[in-house]
Amino acid sequence: MRVRIVKQTLYLAAILLSGCAKSPEQLGLAYSGETDVENVRLLVDETWVDAAGKRHVQQEIFDEVFEIIAESERFILLDFFLVNEFFFEPGPCLRNLSRELTDTLLAKRRTHPEVDIIFISDPINTVYGSIESPLFKAMKAAGVKVVWTDLDRLRDSNPLYSKPWRLLVKPFGLGPGKAIRNPLGEGRISMRSMLKLINFKANHRKLIVTEKSLLVTSANPHSASSAHWNVGLRVDGAGMAMACEAESAILTMSGAEGFHPLGKVGLDRRASDEPGSEADRPGDPFLPKLELLTEIRIKEKVLQLLSEAHTGARIDLSMFYLSERDVIKAFIAAKQRGADIRVILDPAKEAFGRTKNGIPNRQSAARLVKAGIPLRWADTNGEQSHAKMLYVEHADLTATLLLGSCNYTRRNLDNFNGECNVALKASRDDETMRRAREVFGRWWSNPDGRFYTTEYSTYEDCSRRRRLLAWFMERTGLSTF
Numbered sequence: 001m002r003v004r005i006v007k008q009t010l011y012l013a014a015i016l017l018s019g020c021a022k023s024p025e026q027l028g029l030a031y032s033g034e035t036d037v038e039n040v041r042l043l044v045d046e047t048w049v050d051a052a053g054k055r056h057v058q059q060e061i062f063d064e065v066f067e068i069i070a071e072s073e074r075f076i077l078l079d080f081f082l083v084n085e086f087f088f089e090p091g092p093c094l095r096n097l098s099r100e101l102t103d104t105l106l107a108k109r110r111t112h113p114e115v116d117i118i119f120i121s122d123p124i125n126t127v128y129g130s131i132e133s134p135l136f137k138a139m140k141a142a143g144v145k146v147v148w149t150d151l152d153r154l155r156d157s158n159p160l161y162s163k164p165w166r167l168l169v170k171p172f173g174l175g176p177g178k179a180i181r182n183p184l185g186e187g188r189i190s191m192r193s194m195l196k197l198i199n200f201k202a203n204h205r206k207l208i209v210t211e212k213s214l215l216v217t218s219a220n221p222h223s224a225s226s227a228h229w230n231v232g233l234r235v236d237g238a239g240m241a242m243a244c245e246a247e248s249a250i251l252t253m254s255g256a257e258g259f260h261p262l263g264k265v266g267l268d269r270r271a272s273d274e275p276g277s278e279a280d281r282p283g284d285p286f287l288p289k290l291e292l293l294t295e296i297r298i299k300e301k302v303l304q305l306l307s308e309a310h311t312g313a314r315i316d317l318s319m320f321y322l323s324e325r326d327v328i329k330a331f332i333a334a335k336q337r338g339a340d341i342r343v344i345l346d347p348a349k350e351a352f353g354r355t356k357n358g359i360p361n362r363q364s365a366a367r368l369v370k371a372g373i374p375l376r377w378a379d380t381n382g383e384q385s386h387a388k389m390l391y392v393e394h395a396d397l398t399a400t401l402l403l404g405s406c407n408y409t410r411r412n413l414d415n416f417n418g419e420c421n422v423a424l425k426a427s428r429d430d431e432t433m434r435r436a437r438e439v440f441g442r443w444w445s446n447p448d449g450r451f452y453t454t455e456y457s458t459y460e461d462c463s464r465r466r467r468l469l470a471w472f473m474e475r476t477g478l479s480t481f
C-alpha cells in the first residue's frame with residue numbers, strides 16, 4: 001500500500017513538473033502544408049522620418065483585414081496575440097486598431113448574424129485573468145466565440161521557473177486582484193497573474209482566415225503598436241483549409257472543438273497531394289506554391305533555405321528579434337559559401353515609452369558583422385521594426401518569401417510559442433517577389449528623403465557583460481524574447 005502511494009505521488013509530481021503532458025506534434029502543433037496559389041499580395045506597414053524630422057506612416061495590413069471580414073459569407077476565424085488598448089494614447093501616426101477590429105466584427109455580427117466568427121487570442125489581453133477585456137466582452141456579448149489559448153499545454157521555455165510554478169502556484173488558480181501594478185498598462189493585478197506571466201508563454205500567431213481568403217502577418221491589432229513596421233501576405237482562394245487545420249490544434253488544445261468548415265487537410269500532409277489538386281495536373285514549373293508552417297516547422301524551413309544558399313544566392317532579412325544560435329550559424333555559413341546577404345534589425349532600444357538595452361539584437365548583430373554580413377538598424381522613433389521577413393533567391397531563378405509571426409529566437413522557433421508563418425515560392429519575376437525586393441531595398445537605401453535605417457555603428461555594442469547576459473537569457477528562457 002505504501003509503495004503504491006509513493007508511486008502515485010511521484011507520478012503526480014512528475015506530471016506537475018514535466019510541463020506539457022504531450023509533445024507539440026501530438027497536440028497537432030508543428031504543422032506544415034502546401035498548396036498551389038495564384039492570387040497573392042504582399043502587404044506592408046512602414047514608418048519613416050523625412051528630412052525635417054517628421055514621422056510618416058503608410059499602412060496596408062489591417063485595411064485588408066477589414067476588407068476580408070466584409071467579404072466573408074460563411075465564417076471568420078481569427079488568431080491574434082495582442083488585442084488591447086494598453087499603453088495607447090491617441091496621437092499622430094497612431095490608430096486604435098484594437099477598437100477598429102472589434103467594431104468591424106460587431107458590425108459584421110449585426111449585418112450578417114449567420115456568419116460564424118471565432119476569435120482565438122492569448123490571455124495576456126486580460127493580464128492572465130486579472131483585468132476583464134472590454135473588447136472581448138463586447139465581442140462575446142454579440143455572439144463571437146472567444147477562445148483563450150491554454151498556455152499551460154505549451155512546453156516550458158523557462159523551466160527553471162515554470163516547473164516549480166506548476167507545483168506551488170498553479171493549483172491556486174487565477175483571478176482578479178490589486179496586489180501589484182499592471183506591468184502591461186493601467187490598473188493593478190493579482191500576484192497570481194504576475195506569477196503566471198513570468199512563465200513567458202504565448203500564442204504568438206497573427207492571422208485571419210475565411211472561406212475566401214487567408215492573411216498571415218507579423219502585425220497585431222494592438223493600438224499602441226499601430227505605428228510599427230510589419231508585413232503580411234494575403235492569399236485569395238487557397239490555403240484556407242490548411243489554416244483551419246492548423247488553428248484547430250490551438251482550439252482543441254484549449255478545450256474547444258476543432259474547426260474544419262472546408263474539409264480536413266490532415267496533419268503534416270501536403271495540401272497539393274490531395275486527389276484532384278492542381279499538383280496532379282501539368283503546368284508552369286514556376287507556378288507559385290504556398291506553404292503554411294507553424295512552430296518548429298518554421299525553423300526547419302529557415303535552415304533549409306539558408307543551407308541551400310551558395311554563390312550567387314541573394315538573402316535579405318528584416319527581423320524584430322534575432323538570437324537563435326543555429327539560425328545565426330546558418331547565416332554565417334551561407335555568407336562563407338558566397339551568398340549575398342543583407343540584414344535589417346530592430347535596435348531593441350524602446351518599447352511603449354520604456355528604454356531597452358539592445359539585447360539580444362545588438363549581440364547577434366556583432367556576430368553577423370564580424371562574419372562580413374552587411375547590417376543596418378531600423379531607424380525607429382517610438383515605433384518598432386516588427387517585421388519578420390526572409391527573402392531568398394535560388395539558382396533556378398525562383399525565390400522564396402517567408403514571413404509571419406515568428407521571430408528568430410529559441411522561444412519562437414523551438415516548439416515553445418504558438419507561431420504561424422507562410423512561405424511563398426515563385427519565379428523571382430513574380431510580382432510579389434519584385435515587391436519584396438523593392439520594399440527591402442527602400443528600407444536599406446533611404447531613397448527620396450525617407451529615412452528608414454541607419455548604419456551599424458549607430459547601435460554597435462561590444463559589451464562582454466551584455467553579450468554574456470544575452471547568451472544566458474536565450475539559453476535559460478529567462479527573458480521575454
